[in-house]
Amino acid sequence: xxxxxxxxxxxxxxxxxxxxxxxxxxxxxxxxxxxxxxxxxxxxxxxxxxxxxxxxxxxxxxxxxxxxxxxxxxxxxxxxxxxxxxxxxxxxxxxxxxxxxxxxxxxxxxxxxxxxxxxxxxxxxxxxxxxxxxxxxxxxxxxxxxxxxxxxxxxxxxxxxxxxxxxxxxxxxxxxxxxxxxxxxxxxxxxxxxxxxxxxxxxxxxxxxxxxxxxxxxxxxxxxxxxxxxxxxxxxxxxxxxxxxxxxxxxxxxxxxxxxxxxxxxxxxxxxxxxxxxxxxxxxxxxxxxxxxxxxxxxxxxxxxxxxxxxxxxxxxxxxx
Amino acid sequence: xxxxxxxxxxxxxxxxxxxxxxxxxxxxxxxxxxxxxxxxxxxxxxxxxxxxxxxxxxxxxxxxxxxxxxxxxxxxxxxxxxxxxxxxxxxxxxxxxxxxxxxxxxxxxxxxxxxxxxxxxxxxxxxxxxxxxxxxxxxxxxxxxxxxxxxxxxxxxxxxxxxxxxxxxxxxxxxxxxxxxxxxxxxxxxxxxxxxxxxxxxxxxxxxxxxxxxxxxxxxxxxxxxxxxxxxxxxxxxxxxxxxxxxxxxxxxxxxxxxxxxxxxxxxxxxxxxxxxxxxxxxxxxxxxxxxxxxxxxxxxxxxxxxxxxxxxxxxxxxxx
Numbered sequence: 001x002x003x004x005x006x007x008x009x010x011x012x013x014x015x016x017x018x019x020x021x022x023x024x025x026x027x028x029x030x031x032x033x034x035x036x037x038x039x040x041x042x043x044x045x046x047x048x049x050x051x052x053x054x055x056x057x058x059x060x061x062x063x064x065x066x067x068x069x070x071x072x073x074x075x076x077x078x079x080x081x082x083x084x085x086x087x088x089x090x091x092x093x094x095x096x097x098x099x100x101x102x103x104x105x106x107x108x109x110x111x112x113x114x115x116x117x118x119x120x121x122x123x124x125x126x127x128x129x130x131x132x133x134x135x136x137x138x139x140x141x142x143x144x145x146x147x148x149x150x151x152x153x154x155x156x157x158x159x160x161x162x163x164x165x166x167x168x169x170x171x172x173x174x175x176x177x178x179x180x181x182x183x184x185x186x187x188x189x190x191x192x193x194x195x196x197x198x199x200x201x202x203x204x205x206x207x208x209x210x211x212x213x214x215x216x217x218x219x220x221x222x223x224x225x226x227x228x229x230x231x232x233x234x235x236x237x238x239x240x241x242x243x244x245x246x247x248x249x250x251x252x253x254x255x256x257x258x259x260x261x262x263x264x265x266x267x268x269x270x271x272x273x274x275x276x277x278x279x280x281x282x283x284x285x286x287x288x289x290x291x292x293x294x295x296x297x298x299x300x301x302x303x304x305x306x307x308x309x310x311x312x313x314x315x316x317x318x319x320x321x
Numbered sequence: 322x323x324x325x326x327x328x329x330x331x332x333x334x335x336x337x338x339x340x341x342x343x344x345x346x347x348x349x350x351x352x353x354x355x356x357x358x359x360x361x362x363x364x365x366x367x368x369x370x371x372x373x374x375x376x377x378x379x380x381x382x383x384x385x386x387x388x389x390x391x392x393x394x395x396x397x398x399x400x401x402x403x404x405x406x407x408x409x410x411x412x413x414x415x416x417x418x419x420x421x422x423x424x425x426x427x428x429x430x431x432x433x434x435x436x437x438x439x440x441x442x443x444x445x446x447x448x449x450x451x452x453x454x455x456x457x458x459x460x461x462x463x464x465x466x467x468x469x470x471x472x473x474x475x476x477x478x479x480x481x482x483x484x485x486x487x488x489x490x491x492x493x494x495x496x497x498x499x500x501x502x503x504x505x506x507x508x509x510x511x512x513x514x515x516x517x518x519x520x521x522x523x524x525x526x527x528x529x530x531x532x533x534x535x536x537x538x539x540x541x542x543x544x545x546x547x548x549x550x551x552x553x554x555x556x557x558x559x560x561x562x563x564x565x566x567x568x569x570x571x572x573x574x575x576x577x578x579x580x581x582x583x584x585x586x587x588x589x590x591x592x593x594x595x596x597x598x599x600x601x602x603x604x605x606x607x608x609x610x611x612x613x614x615x616x617x618x619x620x621x622x623x624x625x626x627x628x629x630x631x632x633x634x635x636x637x638x639x640x641x642x
Binding site: 032034035038039043128129132265266268269271272273274275276277278279280281283284293296297298300301302303305306307308309310311312314315318319 | 353355356359360364449450453586587589590592593594595596597598599600601602604605614617618619621622623624626627628629630631632633635636639640
């Protein structure tokens with residue numbers, strides 16, 4: 001264990017990979033070791049940037065170009081994914097690191113696909129711990145990427161300091177396609193593909209979203225010009241530096257006004273409760289419990305006992321009655 | 322308690338209302354009484370019809386007209402709601418029974434608004450128990466209505482024998498607005514407002530949805546012509562009888578082929594697990610636990626202990642370590 005800890009602290013990539021595999025495991029002995037490891041590690045603070053974008057907006061190209069911009073400035077960048085769809089396909093969107101060929105070969109970058117678990121909450125919890133590991137390994141920027149599916153964006157926002165929405169240029173009608181709830185958690189909207197034939201459309205889309213953002217309630221903890229929308233081109237690189245400047249400005253503003261740490265504290269409290277709930281529910285996965293669950297479930301299915309009554313019986317057996 | 326039980330079995334509406342209030346309560350003594358009550362009640366089987374429709378499709382008007390059609394045939398009809406939005410507004414979409422003036426005054430109808438709880442899962446669980454109470458009280462048809470928000474449709478489908486989707490007439494483009502997952506759980510799509518100026522649009526919409534339904538995988542447990550789409554007008558009453566015939570035909574087909582009872586058995590098993598999970602998590606709501614949760618949460622927020630470590634400590638204290 002100590003070897004793993006010191007390896008991570010030294011920035012050893014193999015140690016980091018092994019540690020992430022450890023926190024992703026649901027075996028109870030692995031879990032105990034993971035908890036111990038996370039408690040031992042020093043508390044280094046990276047900037048955590050959540051990034052959401054549906055397939056087709058050019059997210060891989062953006063991460064590649066943006067990641068290279070950051071490593072070019074001497075920053076160490078880790079890319080993690082929260083992808084509920086990867087649990088279905090068995091693979092992962094980031095599994096094909098080939099789509100980020102340059103970045104994946106960059107010694108200052110670390111790319112890790114989404115853990116494959118059946119349940120989004122589990123993926124999110126494990127990713128949050130992977131964030132901590134990457135921070136302890138000395139990464140400066142943690143990009144946490146997700147596809148815009150179900151609750152995944154909210155979960156990523158809950159582990160990020162900044163939440164970025166990557167969108168494609170589109171007609172005004174499609175603006176409605178972005179859920180209001182997502183607009184409300186976005187700190188910065190990047191309209192990608194602002195190049196070539198799509199440049200004008202992208203600019204119009206930026207204006208559309210800027211208008212929509214202005215209509216939303218201002219946040220007490222942000223400078224008045226945020227959240228904002230800007231155009232970028234992951235392909236030509238145009239706008240990437242300006243996007244990064246905006247992120248830095250917002251992060252610094254929050255740091256100076258005490259909001260940065262306050263948000264982190266709130267997030268930590270949130271994840272404590274999430275871990276606790278998951279721990280309680282884990283009891284149902286124990287072999288002896290599963291057997292009894294099956295037996296009672298069959299009785300319920302046959303109508304011999306009501307669902308609520310069976311649940312009470314089971315809770316009593318678990319010492320929770 | 323016996324008075325409440327006998328009152329429900331006798332079809333006494335006040336007893337039924339009181340019992341529903343009891344199952345909606347989250348107080349632990351109320352919960353114990355609710356579980357006992359539900360176990361005592363006889364197992365009568367009504368036809369449970371889930372109904373989803375977003376605001377503006379004329380859902381209240383439909384329920385009013387469809388409910389009156391059913392009571393006109395001598396059937397007793399209960400209307401329950403699963404409405405996550407009512408928890409936010411503090412009220413309930415069905416709170417204004419005035420929108421179903423005729424039905425709410427019908428002695429053979431019973432309308433109950435959505436329980437106001439913070440969490441959709443809780444609303445769904447309580448509604449499922451309210452369904453059981455209405456059945457025990459002798460209702461023949463239980464209409465469980467919901468707005469198309471988040472997971473509410475899936476939850477309603479999980480407590481229904483038939484799941485109906487009420488839609489408004491629309492251009493072909495808007496067909497995409499209905500999530501594929503919802504199309505897949507719908508047994509019957511009703512395109513409302515098939516009257517006056519909208520008649521042709523409604524017919525075209527029916528054809529669009531019929532086409533979309535044909536492209537989906539057939540279900541082994543349904544007759545080949547289902548799921549289907551038909552036009553209705555809640556305003557003129559046109560199509561309502563035919564819609565009801567379709568529901569009856571499908572329900573009978575499933576009964577004759579054993580699918581009706583098999584689905585009920587699966588649903589009961591599902592709700593047993595849902596109750597069990599809720600029961601485990603309820604421990605966190607106990608006063609002494611809440612105090613300790615607060616103390617540990619503060620320590621986590623101050624960074625004195627990691628979220629995972631704090632969760633482990635808490636689980637140990639709960640005898641779950």
